[in-house]
Amino acid sequence: MQQSMLADCSILLLAGGRGQRMGGQDKGLVEWHGEPLIAWQHRIVRALTDDLLVSCNRNHQRYAAFADRVVSDDEPDFPGPLAGIRAGLAAARHRWLLVVPCDAPLIDDSLLAGLHAAARAEPNVPVMVRRGEQWEPLFCVIPIRLASAIEEAWRAGERSNRKILLSLQSRALDLNENDPRLANLNSPELLSEQKPPD
DSSP states (O other): OOGGGGTTEEEEEEEOSOOGGGTTOOGGGSEETTEEHHHHHHHHHGGGOSOEEEEESSOHHHHHTTOSEEEOOSSSSOOOHHHHHHHHHHHOOSSEEEEEETTOTTOOHHHHHHHHHHHHHSTTSOEEEEETTEEEEEEEEEEGGGHHHHHHHHHTTOOOHHHHHHHTTOEEEEEOTTOGGGOOOOSHHHHHHOOOOO
């Protein structure tokens, strides 16, 4: 895939969570088959954008090796992924912000290209991955122009990325219910069960 295909996208890797299912460990830095989870994603996304962001709330220096810039929540106590997305929208340099959670190391460039193509087809609305009836709100593309609407919803008390994006007429990128690229390795058990890509 050529870099130019996502040249109008900033990419945000979400690594700012509390890591509760990992016993409080910083999830993006948890080792999986010899590398931190974030490294698997970095390998896929690095060539696709010149504006790679990582949202993190600790270990900033370690994450800096995997990003052009790191961003952090503007509120304490890990207020959730939407806080990281807000920080990404504020920092992004391109037309869209493509978001991926750090505990999904099996993403590939065709998944990201599919999100990007869906965004280009309807450039003024968000795009979220959907598996069957299940929305996956942390796999999404958000037009930067919607940052103010998202900020308004945040200030009104909304903390669900899914609800906000649906209220903004989000379109779906429909994938198979069992699409392995969406595997969410957010516990030690899931990490030990999942094999890396070939």
